[in-house]
Structure formats: structure tokens, C-alpha cells
Amino acid sequence: MPKIVLHNSPNDPCWCGSGDKYKDCHLDRHKQAPLRPFVFDDKLRKQFKSEYCLHPSANPSVCKGGIVKAHTIQRMGGLSRIAENGHVMGFAFKPSLQELITNGGSFEAKRAGVKDASTFTGFCYHHDSRTFEPIEQHAYESNKKEHNLLLAYRAICREIFTKAAALESIRFQRNMDKGQDLTSQIFLQQYLNVRKDGLEVGMKMLKKEKIKYDDCLNSGDYSKIHYYVMELDRCPDIMCSFGCNPEYDFSGRFLQNLVALGMSGSEADLITCSSIATDKGGAVVFAWLNEPNNVGRRLVRSMEEFEDNRLVQATVKFLFEFGENVFFSPLWWRGLDRGQQDAIKAMCMSDYPKPPTALLPGTQQFVTWKITSRVTNIEV
Ligand SMILES: [Zn+2]
Ligand SMILES: [Zn+2]
Known part of the structure; x- marks a missing residue:
């Protein structure tokens, strides 16, 4: 980020970085109507x-x-x-x-x-x-x-x-x-x-x-997609579709450092996550194409270490920590206690870099989904 240098000359580019002249931007800003x-x-x-x-x-x-x-x-x-x-x-x-x-x-x-x-x-x-x-x-x-x-x-x-x-x-x-x-x-x-x-x-x-x-x-060549699907016994209360770059796996182990990758011009792994309704109930689908840093594979490994309920609760954290395009059932939301609602709100407000423990499931039970099967084309 460029260092802010305050200019006084009206025709200089404004110090804020807007690209406008100072006189058309921040000159007398404190006197302008909010x-x-x-x-x-x-x-x-x-x-x-x-x-x-x-x-x-x-x-x-x-x-x-x-x-x-x-x-x-x-x-x-x-x-x-x-x-x-x-x-x-x-x-x-x-x-x-x-x-x-x-x-x-x-x-x-x-x-x-x-x-x-x-x-x-x-x-x-x-x-x-x-x-x-x-x-x-x-x-x-x-x-x-x-x-x-x-x-x-x-x-x-x-x-x-x-x-x-x-x-x-x-x-x-x-x-x-x-x-x-x-x-x-x-x-x-x-x-x-x-x-x-x-x-x-x-x-x-x-x-x-x-x-x-x-x-x-x-x-028409779909062979390169990698996926890990949790099939659920019901339609998930939370629906989402987003992409993200996790830096730590579900157990808090390091996956990739976005700042370091960005500075060296290297690629970061982008994992997408979608939760959907299906004929059999529902599913949460993790999918990604490339994995220069092996993030998807290692993320899957950490998911495979969890028993079903632990994985489901951790997945809810994943959705709210990383997803912006997330919608949920009003009935489900009302059924949460204040502590659970606050925890979810905190997940939405947390910014990068996330702490290593961001996805670690705690004792809170956010959902009652049951996993009926885990389907993947990744060899863990
Ligand atoms: Zn300005
Ligand atoms: Zn078109």
C-alpha cells in the first residue's frame, strides 16, 4: 500500500489515492455534509x-x-x-x-x-x-x-x-x-x-x-477436477457457493502462505465449496482444479481424520469463515442459542490472515446433519 502523503496544492492528486485532484476530493472534506x-x-x-x-x-x-x-x-x-x-x-x-x-x-x-x-x-x-x-x-x-x-x-x-x-x-x-x-x-x-x-x-x-x-x-474435458463430497441425509440448512484459499487445514496444520505466495508471484490453491440439495438429501462439495501447493489433497487428509459429526461441525465453520455467498434457513438460525449465533457472526467478521485454529471444531453443535457417505477421487 502506498504511504499516504498529504498534499496541500489543490491540483495535486489527492492523498487518499482516489486518482482525483485534491481540490475535487479531500480539500475541505471535514466541512462537507456527511x-x-x-x-x-x-x-x-x-x-x-x-x-x-x-x-x-x-x-x-x-x-x-x-x-x-x-x-x-x-x-x-x-x-x-x-x-x-x-x-x-x-x-x-x-x-x-x-x-x-x-x-x-x-x-x-x-x-x-x-x-x-x-x-x-x-x-x-x-x-x-x-x-x-x-x-x-x-x-x-x-x-x-x-x-x-x-x-x-x-x-x-x-x-x-x-x-x-x-x-x-x-x-x-x-x-x-x-x-x-x-x-x-x-x-x-x-x-x-x-x-x-x-x-x-x-x-x-x-x-x-x-x-x-x-x-x-x-x-469438454472434465478429468482434471478434484473433489471431495460429503453426502448428507438431509438438505443442508446452510447453502453456499464460493471459492477460497485456506492457509491451514481442519486441524490447524499449515497449508499455504498467501502473502508469501503473492510476493513471489506464485499461485495459491483455490478451493471451491458448494452445499446443495440432492434427491437423496444434500451434499457439501469441495472441488478444485489445480493444486500447485497440494492444498486440496492435504485439506482432504485432515477431513478424513475426523469422525462424521466432528467433520460436519468443522464444515459449518469452513462455510462461515470463508464464504461470503452463504444463505441459511431462518428456522435453523432461530434454533441456535445466542452463543452459537455470536460464534457464527464472529466467523463472518474474521478477516485474513485467519489463525491456524480457525477451522478446529469446538464443542458447539451447529447442525444435526448426518454424513451418509464421503465420495472423492483423491487418494489420501
Ligand atoms: Zn481524496
Ligand atoms: Zn452470454
Whole structure:
């Protein structure tokens, strides 16, 4: 992150890093009228409504049917099964300046309509329906590579879409310090610069990863996907679809160091995780393509050391520690005691780097899912 140097000349680039001239940006910022919260929320929402098609052959002459609200979690089979009156719950990030200063922002569990939850406008109708037809129109088969690859691909596309929107929104978030003193201004702008750097690194990595998935889809060769599937006796109360870079396994053993890999320009292993409803109940699917650091394999090894219930509780931690695109049943959430709800909220708020013990299951029993089988193409 560049060191902040405060400039006084109105025509200099502003010290905050926005790229605007000082006179158009932070000059007299402390005298400006603070943003009203609803204006802020509204602007932020709009950033996530960009529309484009992420398919590798996206092109005005090929894309058809307009951009759709693509569901990262199966609509009929997944979210609707855990919904209550058409609503599920998820965590929404509330970035008010005061909260950022005191505790780095906060997350609140909020209700979301099934139609809006987990959708993103990152595919046209033609490419969305064609690409994901095997997992949307057919029963999921845990040992079918194509199915697991598509789940992983959808998670990655959604990560790219969300990161692009988050990067866009940083520009607007720079206005949150209007009317605040210089110390608060510097705090916010530094926070946003760190966040921007992190998002840019993540985006670069995701785009590289997506190209590898695109190649598999284009050639119809799904053989390179690795997977570890926990089949469950019921539809999971928590639905998700995301990609992440775990640094420690479920027992706290070291897997990869993101900062060191980033500095040396080396690749980090990206693991996707999707929880889905199936004909037999449900499943949590871990899938990844490449493993330059052997992260997936070692993660699987640590999962195999756990008996079923321990693994299920640890998986819940994994979902909330790493996933942003996570939705859950209102009934399940209400059934948790205050300590469990607080523990889950803390998982959502924790940032990188995670402590080695982040995934270690404690004594809390978050869910009552039973594993019916573990299916993998990894030799542990
Ligand atoms: Zn500025
Ligand atoms: Zn398209």
C-alpha cells in the first residue's frame, strides 16, 4: 500500500489515492455534509447490479435472451427448500465509518428473498441455461466430474462478479468520511486502500483460475477436477457457493502462505465449496482444479481424520469463515442459542490472515446433519 502523503496544492492528486485532484476530493472534506445512510446503501446496491456475460464465448452475436439473475445456488432444489415464506437469511456487511473504526465493520444476519439471494447478473440466458443445464436439470451425481466441475465454475464466476462490484464500490465508499476530522479520513482511506489491494490480488488470481476452467468447458474435458463430497441425509440448512484459499487445514496444520505466495508471484490453491440439495438429501462439495501447493489433497487428509459429526461441525465453520455467498434457513438460525449465533457472526467478521485454529471444531453443535457417505477421487 502506498504511504499516504498529504498534499496541500489543490491540483495535486489527492492523498487518499482516489486518482482525483485534491481540490475535487479531500480539500475541505471535514466541512462537507456527511452521507446519509440510505443514499450509501442505495449506491452500494447499484454497484452489484452491473450486467454482463462471463461465458468464455460471450459475444453480442452469441449471447441471447438478455442477462439473467443467475442463481449460484440451485433455485428450486436449494434455497426454496430452506426458505420460510419465500425468504432465507444471510449476512450483510454494514460498512459505517464508526463501525469500521471501532471493530472493522460489522455483519448482521438479515432476511433475503429467495429470488434475490445468491443471484448475480453475470450470464446471459443462453449461456447460463446451457452451461449449467447438467446440474440444474438433472439429478446431482457425487462422482460425476462434470457436475463437480460446474459447481466449482459457478462459484468462481460468482466470486469474480462480486469482486468486480466490490472494487467498483470502493470509489464511492471513499465518500464515507465527509464531515469527519482528518484522523478519521486517513483511517478510512487507508482501510479502503488495503481492501482495494486485497481485492485486486484476489481478482487477478480468480481470472487466471477461470481461464483454466473455461478451457475444460470448451474442450469438454472434465478429468482434471478434484473433489471431495460429503453426502448428507438431509438438505443442508446452510447453502453456499464460493471459492477460497485456506492457509491451514481442519486441524490447524499449515497449508499455504498467501502473502508469501503473492510476493513471489506464485499461485495459491483455490478451493471451491458448494452445499446443495440432492434427491437423496444434500451434499457439501469441495472441488478444485489445480493444486500447485497440494492444498486440496492435504485439506482432504485432515477431513478424513475426523469422525462424521466432528467433520460436519468443522464444515459449518469452513462455510462461515470463508464464504461470503452463504444463505441459511431462518428456522435453523432461530434454533441456535445466542452463543452459537455470536460464534457464527464472529466467523463472518474474521478477516485474513485467519489463525491456524480457525477451522478446529469446538464443542458447539451447529447442525444435526448426518454424513451418509464421503465420495472423492483423491487418494489420501
Ligand atoms: Zn481524496
Ligand atoms: Zn452470454
